Amino acid sequence: MPDRCEVLPGDSVVARRGGGLLWVDAPGSPALVAALHACLGVSGPGADRVLAAVAGQVSSLAHGAASFALVIADPAGTGTGVALWSGKGQPAVDGVPVSGSSVEGGTLASGFQLGQTLYVGPGQAAPQMPPGVSFDLVEGTVPGSGAMLQLAAPAPSASSAVPASSGSSFSAASDAGFGSGASRASAPDSGEQTAFWRPEKDAAAPILRFDDGMVVTVDEDIVLGRRPDNHEMVTSGGARPVPIADTQNVLSSAHAALQRSGNEVSLVDLGSLNGTHVAGPEATEWTQLEPGVAHPLSDGDRLLLGWTVITFEQPND
Numbered sequence: 001m002p003d004r005c006e007v008l009p010g011d012s013v014v015a016r017r018g019g020g021l022l023w024v025d026a027p028g029s030p031a032l033v034a035a036l037h038a039c040l041g042v043s044g045p046g047a048d049r050v051l052a053a054v055a056g057q058v059s060s061l062a063h064g065a066a067s068f069a070l071v072i073a074d075p076a077g078t079g080t081g082v083a084l085w086s087g088k089g090q091p092a093v094d095g096v097p098v099s100g101s102s103v104e105g106g107t108l109a110s111g112f113q114l115g116q117t118l119y120v121g122p123g124q125a126a127p128q129m130p131p132g133v134s135f136d137l138v139e140g141t142v143p144g145s146g147a148m149l150q151l152a153a154p155a156p157s158a159s160s161a162v163p164a165s166s167g168s169s170f171s172a173a174s175d176a177g178f179g180s181g182a183s184r185a186s187a188p189d190s191g192e193q194t195a196f197w198r199p200e201k202d203a204a205a206p207i208l209r210f211d212d213g214m215v216v217t218v219d220e221d222i223v224l225g226r227r228p229d230n231h232e233m234v235t236s237g238g239a240r241p242v243p244i245a246d247t248q249n250v251l252s253s254a255h256a257a258l259q260r261s262g263n264e265v266s267l268v269d270l271g272s273l274n275g276t277h278v279a280g281p282e283a284t285e286w287t288q289l290e291p292g293v294a295h296p297l298s299d300g301d302r303l304l305l306g307w308t309v310i311t312f313e314q315p316n317d
Helices: 030-041 047-055
Strands: 004-008 013-017 020-025 067-073 080-086 089-093 101-103 106-113 117-122 136-143 146-150 169-171 207-210 215-217 222-225 240-243 256-261 264-269 276-279 302-305 308-313
Touching: 004 136, 013 030, 013 146, 020 030, 020 089, 020 117, 020 146, 030 047, 030 067, 030 302, 047 067, 047 080, 047 106, 067 117, 080 089, 089 106, 264 276
Parallel strands: 067 089, 136 169, 222 240
Antiparallel strands: 004 146, 013 020, 013 136, 020 067, 067 080, 080 106, 089 117, 101 106, 117 146, 207 215, 207 308, 222 256, 256 264, 276 302, 302 308
C-alpha cells in the first residue's frame, strides 16, 4: 500500500512535494508562504540549518499573525525528519507532538523518527477523519486545515519520482513556490488550475511560465488577477485578461499588468491589496513594486502575485 496523504478541508494551505509536507495559515503574507513552500525541495545534510535560516526571516516575511508546520523527510531513507513550526502550527508523529528547540521565528526539530503517521496542522494531531471529507494529495498545493500522511514505508526523497496515483489520489496544481524549478503534475480536468489555457507557441514572444507548468505568451499587453475582465485596459481592447485561480482571496480582481514596448516588457502593480513582488533569477528576497510604476523585466525574473509565482522568460534574438 502506498503512502496516503489525507487533507482536512479548510481555508488554509497544505502542500506536499516528495518527502516534504507543509501546512500554513499566513493571511496577507505571500512571501512567507513562498519561502516555506521552497523548503519542500530542501534535501541532504544541512536541512536543519536551512530551516533555521528561514525561521530567522519569519518576522520580516509575515505581515501579521502567521502559523505553519513544515516537515522534511530525510532523503537517505532513514525514516527520520526535520521540522520547523510556529504560531498555532504543530507536527506530530503517531499522534504525539514533535519536541524541538526554540529558534528565532519558531521551533526546530531534527533527527526524529517519522513513525507510521505524520501530521501537520494547528494544535494536536487530528482525530480519525470521517469518510468523504478528505482526499489523497500526491503532490502540489491545495486548500486545507491540516494533513495526515500515512507512511507505508520510509518517506521518499524530495528528488524521487512521485508514485502513480489511483482511486481518489491526484496531483494538484501548485500556486506557490519560491524559485522552484521542479515541474508540476497537472490536476485532473475538474480541478482548478492557475492559468486557463495553453496558447500556441510563439518563438519570438516572451512567455510567462506559471509554477504549475502552464504557459502564457506575452504577445500583447496583459492584465493578471482574480477577475481581470472588467479592468479598463481590457474593456478598452488594449490588453488581454489572464485570470488566476485564487482559493485564498489574496489576489485583487485586477492585480498587475504586463505592458509591451517593442521587445521590452514591464510589470506594473495595479494598486493591488497585497502588492506585487519581483525577484531576479539569483535573488533570495522579493522586492515589492510601487503601484503604478513600471518595472522592466529581464529573462528569468520571478513574479509573485498573491501566492502565485510566475517566471518571465525572454527568448534570445
